[in-house]
Amino acid sequence: MATAGTNLSAYDKNKLPDASNFRIGLVVAAWNEEITEGLWQGAFDALRDCGVLKENIVRWNVPGSFELIYGCKKMTQSYDMLDAVIAIGNVIQGETKHFDFVCDGVTQGIKDLNIQGDIPVIFCVLTDNTKQQSIDRSGGKHGNKGTEAAIAAIQMAQLRKEARF
Numbered sequence: 266m267a268t269a270g271t272n273l274s275a276y277d278k279n280k281l282p283d284a285s286n287f288r289i290g291l292v293v294a295a296w297n298e299e300i301t302e303g304l305w306q307g308a309f310d311a312l313r314d315c316g317v318l319k320e321n322i323v324r325w326n327v328p329g330s331f332e333l334i335y336g337c338k339k340m341t342q343s344y345d346m347l348d349a350v351i352a353i354g355n356v357i358q359g360e361t362k363h364f365d366f367v368c369d370g371v372t373q374g375i376k377d378l379n380i381q382g383d384i385p386v387i388f389c390v391l392t393d394n395t396k397q398q399s400i401d402r403s404g405g406k407h408g409n410k411g412t413e414a415a416i417a418a419i420q421m422a423q424l425r426k427e428a429r430f
């Protein structure tokens with residue numbers, strides 16, 4: 266099912282766990298800042314709306330989406346009390362194949378962090394053909410991927426809390 270026809274910002278707080286004790290880290294890429302700041306705002310607002318305390322939201326910044334891998338790794342190593350981390354980036358197709366390598370690299374890197382580490386790392390990286398697609402998914406007509414990522418972070422933090430091993 267494509268994003269079109271759904272709304273990335275839709276969630277029901279009544280179906281979510283109590284997030285008031287969760288501590289959430291966010292690593293934000295500066296590339297395409299107009300988009301990534303919109304994703305950040307969507308995530309921050311949703312976390313606060315779901316009860317996460319402002320002082321329990323940690324933000325780090327990195328140059329581009331490829332650096333999200335290292336930034337998220339170091340964040341999970343630096344704070345042993347985090348319950349989830351959200352990686353925020355926006356990769357837009359240019360003239361060359363660089364798009365393919367950045368997208369694949371980030372995807373595989375964040376996947377590896379979830380395999381190797383114990384803190385869930387949420388993939389909030391828009392990989393779009395055009396800037397308009399990114400605008401539409403960072404607070405535009407399709408909602409905000411940052412909101413979706415915040416909800417996923419809360420749900421995965423709860424899963425980690427309930428997991429026995």
Ligand SMILES: Nc1c(NC[C@H](O)[C@H](O)[C@H](O)CO)[nH]c(=O)[nH]c1=O
Binds near residue numbers: 297331332
């Ligand atoms: N073209 C985009 C990039 N490229 C930069 C890389 O992410 C990386 O910072 C560079 O290769 C140095 O390691 N990054 C994005 O986040 N979005 C793009 O559209």
Ligand SMILES: CC(=O)[C@@H](O)COP(=O)(O)O
Binds near residue numbers: 357358360361367
């Ligand atoms: C994803 C990228 O690095 C890309 O936007 C850079 O543009 P280009 O492929 O034209 O160099």
